[in-house]
Amino acid sequence: xxxxxxxxxxxxxxxxxxxxxxxxxxxxxxxxxxxxxxxxxxxxxxxxxxxxxxxxxxxxxxxxxxxxxxxxxxxxxxxxxxxxxxxxxxxxxxxxxxxxxxxxxxxxxxxxxxxxxxxxxxxxxxxxxxxxxxxxxxxxxxxxxxxxxxxxxxxxxxxxxxxxxxxxxxxxxxxxxxxxxxxxxxxxxxxxxxxxxxxxxxxxxxxxxxxxxxxxxxxxxxxxxxxxxxxxxxxxxxxxxxxxxxxxxxxxxxxxxxxxxxxxxxxxxxxxxxxxxxxxxxxxxxxxxxxxxxxxxxxxxxxxxxxxxxxxxxxxxxxxxxxxxxxxxxxxxxxxxxxxxxxxxxxxxxxxxxxxxxxxxxxxxxxxxxxxxxxxxxxxxxxxxxxxxxxxxxxxxxxxxxxxxxxxxxxxxxxxxxxxxxxxxxxxxxxxxxxxxxxxxxxxxxxxxxxxxxxxxxxxxxxxxxxxxxxxxxxxxxxxxx
Amino acid sequence: xxxxxxxxxxxxxxxxxxxxxxxxxxxxxxxxxxxxxxxxxxxxxxxxxxxxxxxxxxxxxxxxxxxxxxxxxxxxxxxxxxxxxxxxxxxxxxxxxxxxxxxxxxxxxxxxxxxxxxxxxxxxxxxxxxxxxxxxxxxxxxxxxxxxxxxxxxxxxxxxxxxxxxxxxxxxxxxxxxxxxxxxxxxxxxxxxxxxxxxxxxxxxxxxxxxxxxxxxxxxxxxxxxxxxxxxxxx
Ligand SMILES: Nc1ncnc2c1ncn2[C@@H]1O[C@H](COP(=O)(O)OP(=O)(O)O)[C@@H](O)[C@H]1O
Ligand SMILES: [Mg+2]
Numbered sequence: 001x002x003x004x005x006x007x008x009x010x011x012x013x014x015x016x017x018x019x020x021x022x023x024x025x026x027x028x029x030x031x032x033x034x035x036x037x038x039x040x041x042x043x044x045x046x047x048x049x050x051x052x053x054x055x056x057x058x059x060x061x062x063x064x065x066x067x068x069x070x071x072x073x074x075x076x077x078x079x080x081x082x083x084x085x086x087x088x089x090x091x092x093x094x095x096x097x098x099x100x101x102x103x104x105x106x107x108x109x110x111x112x113x114x115x116x117x118x119x120x121x122x123x124x125x126x127x128x129x130x131x132x133x134x135x136x137x138x139x140x141x142x143x144x145x146x147x148x149x150x151x152x153x154x155x156x157x158x159x160x161x162x163x164x165x166x167x168x169x170x171x172x173x174x175x176x177x178x179x180x181x182x183x184x185x186x187x188x189x190x191x192x193x194x195x196x197x198x199x200x201x202x203x204x205x206x207x208x209x210x211x212x213x214x215x216x217x218x219x220x221x222x223x224x225x226x227x228x229x230x231x232x233x234x235x236x237x238x239x240x241x242x243x244x245x246x247x248x249x250x251x252x253x254x255x256x257x258x259x260x261x262x263x264x265x266x267x268x269x270x271x272x273x274x275x276x277x278x279x280x281x282x283x284x285x286x287x288x289x290x291x292x293x294x295x296x297x298x299x300x301x302x303x304x305x306x307x308x309x310x311x312x313x314x315x316x317x318x319x320x321x322x323x324x325x326x327x328x329x330x331x332x333x334x335x336x337x338x339x340x341x342x343x344x345x346x347x348x349x350x351x352x353x354x355x356x357x358x359x360x361x362x363x364x365x366x367x368x369x370x371x372x373x374x375x376x377x378x379x380x381x382x383x384x385x386x387x388x389x390x391x392x393x394x395x396x397x398x399x400x401x402x403x404x405x406x407x408x409x410x411x412x413x414x415x416x417x418x419x420x421x422x423x424x425x426x427x428x429x430x431x432x433x434x435x436x437x438x439x440x441x442x443x444x445x446x447x448x449x450x451x452x453x454x455x456x457x458x459x460x461x462x463x464x465x466x467x468x469x470x471x472x473x474x475x476x477x478x479x480x481x482x
Numbered sequence: 483x484x485x486x487x488x489x490x491x492x493x494x495x496x497x498x499x500x501x502x503x504x505x506x507x508x509x510x511x512x513x514x515x516x517x518x519x520x521x522x523x524x525x526x527x528x529x530x531x532x533x534x535x536x537x538x539x540x541x542x543x544x545x546x547x548x549x550x551x552x553x554x555x556x557x558x559x560x561x562x563x564x565x566x567x568x569x570x571x572x573x574x575x576x577x578x579x580x581x582x583x584x585x586x587x588x589x590x591x592x593x594x595x596x597x598x599x600x601x602x603x604x605x606x607x608x609x610x611x612x613x614x615x616x617x618x619x620x621x622x623x624x625x626x627x628x629x630x631x632x633x634x635x636x637x638x639x640x641x642x643x644x645x646x647x648x649x650x651x652x653x654x655x656x657x658x659x660x661x662x663x664x665x666x667x668x669x670x671x672x673x674x675x676x677x678x679x680x681x682x683x684x685x686x687x688x689x690x691x692x693x694x695x696x697x698x699x700x701x702x703x704x705x706x707x708x709x710x711x712x713x714x715x716x717x
Contacts, residue, residue: 002596002599002600005588005592005599006585006587009587009588009592010587368583369586369587371583372583373596373600374544374568375542375544375571375579376577376597376650377569377570377572377575377597377601378568378572378600379564379565379568380568382568382600476539476544476545479579479583481581
């Protein structure tokens with residue numbers, strides 16, 4: 001009781017505790033801000049491409065593998081899997097307006113099932129809402145894109161990969177990454193200028209088909225109508241990837257079903273060649289982790305490949321989780337993580353030492369008070385606990401202030417950044433050269449709870465030595481003088 | 483037990499106290515025997531440095547003797563655990579010091595009831611808060627400080643501070659009040675008023691042990707003993 005009273009009185013009356021409080025506040029805020037933003041970036045790196053990837057995928061190389069539809073049926077029979085989709089991946093040359101030729105990664109997808117397995121629908125840039133929002137640069141550009149779409153739903157067009165416009169209905173559709181079109185210019189604030197938009201235009205795509213044995217065939221060329229653009233959030237993806245319908249890709253890549261004929265006598269049928277896909281992506285059922293799904297698929301595939309002798313056995317058929325496919329990023333992420341841990345270790349030690357020093361000063365200054373308290377019957381443990389609870393209060397308040405400040409900063413980091421840019425011309429994060437399009441502004445509750453607990457524990461720990469010092473004060477000695 | 487034994491509240495037997503300062507040994511108390519009776523006002527007179535404070539601290543269980551013992555109502559104080567001796571001090575002893583020793587961060591009322599709070603657990607303290615404040619205010623009122631409850635020690639004169647210190651010593655209704663030169667830091671008139679106050683308490687039955695170097699102050703007491711060369715002698 002008296003401990004509480006004194007704790008709060010010491011808190012109110014002295015300037016020194018304010019420094020301790022400030023130290024805890026700043027340390028807490030700093031750690032939360034760094035963890036949130038840096039951790040956010042690391043998460044983004046880690047999750048890069050996840051929007052366009054299934055939880056687990058099977059692939060055997062650009063030559064592809066047959067029986068993908070049977071494989072999908074077998075996969076979808078697994079209770080661990082929710083949906084699976086075939087993909088054909090190829091590399092091609094895209095001729096853009098202005099005779100710009102770009103190397104692109106062509107994804108032949110079945111948009112329906114692909115949307116079930118990935119976030120395909122969510123990454124589409126043009127939606128009815130986008131078209132309705134006021135243009136950041138004065139309304140002209142978005143309006144002109146809306147003009148192109150007329151009453152058609154851009155998402156629907158991409159979800160079916162068919163051009164919504166009557167005149168080009170029969171043409172195959174293409175959805176391109178936002179950075180593919182040279183007309184799309186990313187501004188430092190992360191918004192885009194589209195002048196003009198490539199929506200509705202015809203682009204020429206050329207791919208080089210390969211046989212399942214790896215031999216190159218005649219290049220295939222076709223004209224595609226741009227139905228939508230997408231923003232996966234990852235520059236590499238947005239700058240290189242295009243989506244086209246699966247069956248078109250299959251034909252262009254000569255991966256469709258065919259009959260094998262005798263080269264000497266073309267009328268003589270030797271057998272049939274089944275259709276191929278290069279990858280199958282799978283989404284895990286609700287509550288199933290990618291790792292669990294992976295195990296199930298691997299077991300199933302062993303049986304599957306025994307039944308189909310033309311299917312490559314593992315490991316030629318590589319089955320992996322999205323994390324494993326991102327491994328090149330992940331190892332970098334792990335390094336960063338351990339670096340951060342070391343950093344926070346140092347910050348924590350600094351905080352503990354700072355609290356320790358400040359509290360030691362308070363104890364030294366308060367020796368006489370301690371003597372008085374001992375004289376009126378306070379125990380050693382009692383006076384020690386004053387300083388411990390003092391530490392706890394400083395820690396709690398500091399953590400609370402720090403968390404508040406950090407949350408305000410992190411949640412508004414993009415606005416703050418924009419304001420800094422507008423007011424002082426300070427651009428730390430130039431989004432015209434980006435990997436990710438926004439500064440992460442999410443605060444992870446679990447992390448914050450851990451940080452707050454660490455801050456409080458560190459404060460109490462810092463107060464521990466001074467508290468022991470307080471308990472050891474000799475009351476007689478401290479009461480001898482005025 | 484005989485009546486006279488029964489009447490003894492504090493008893494010191496062959497108290498010795500050494501202070502070691504490096505290689506030097508300072509033998510301050512060299513066999514002090516003293517008994518304090520219920521309701522008695524005992525004054526110990528001694529020159530500065532004679533060991534008065536040391537003796538008073540031993541009597542109140544604040545310090546431990548090098549040899550000998552102190553009994554309180556027949557119980558050996560130094561056989562208690564440290565924590566029990568802390569509780570004993572809180573419940574049965576009231577200290578008054580020459581330099582008042584108030585807590586600067588607390589106001590007058592809080593300084594008074596802090597003794598009461600120290601003896602209570604967190605919950606007990608909250609429960610008894612109102613009654614403690616009530617009692618503290620009444621006590622301060624009776625000591626003429628009714629108007630100063632919210633003041634800080636800094637805002638008070640020496641005499642007023644000493645009265646707050648006395649109120650703090652009295653709040654737990656101690657069996658014995660131990661006063662260490664309570665007027666030592668006050669001018670004559672103020673000192674007299676403090677002594678009047680103590681005399682009033684004594685009249686109401688408060689047992690008191692006071693140490694001082696001032697013979698005129700000692701006159702007020704029932705009994706005066708002199709501390710000389712580490713021993714108590716009759717005046
Ligand atoms: N903690 C200590 N260490 C060393 N010497 C001490 C200590 N406390 C008291 N003394 C010495 O013991 C003697 C008696 O001290 P004290 O009891 O305070 O005397 P008084 O109260 O009569 O003036 C003094 O000489 C003092 O210097
Ligand atoms: Mg003294």
